[in-house]
Amino acid sequence: MQFPVSKYGFVFRMVEESDAEFILSLRTNDKLAKHLSPTEGDLDGQIAWIKSYKQREARGEEYYFLFESQTGQGLGVIRLYNFEGDSYTAGSWLTNPGADEMTAFASDAFAMDLAFDELGFSKCLIDVRKQNVKVLRYHKRFFKQIAEDADNIYMEMDRDGFQRKHQFLNSILQP
């Protein structure tokens, strides 16, 4: 797949070092940070993390996408990682609170379609904080719970779940 890609009215591309400030602004946003691992407000640290990520990206081990408006306004990020056999993990999913309500689902649909249809995975693994009630409710429509601990629910989605979710998201999103 050639990037950037335009889909659902948004533009998707790989994260670059120059995105560090935007990503940091998302990760330290009060509303978004509630359910994230603590992030140090350190731009140099974010840049170093992206440099390291770009090496994993070059090896085909991980993909971190930034989605933006057609005019280039950053709207959010989503990451595919932990590639192991036929499974991958989706996470680092953050959308700017001021973005259109459907932006998050467009990015979710884009990343999921790429993982199952382009990269050939057949299982998606996620972990969600128990306190993140609405996100849990969303994922439970398509994922099966496989484990839990004190703080998190661990879930997986197989190809059947992917197809149901693909159909659902495409029915609510613009083509």
Next chain:
Amino acid sequence: MDIEKFVQEFANQFDMVPAEEFTPETHFKENEEWDSMTALSIIAMADDSYNVRLTGDDIRTSVTVQDIFDIVVSKVK
């Protein structure tokens, strides 16, 4: 369809706002809790309770709970 029942179901998708604060005239996007996941919860509620698929455009063009109710009514088969 019963608007009072619908308003109650709509309000139940908000976790931090008392249900009694919602009326058909409520401008739901002005609520601090409103976000993409709440929008998805409303879409899922319409799907589960009324077998109606709301779209992103339905959400975008709606301002009040009554607006969403009217769209659901128009789509009920």
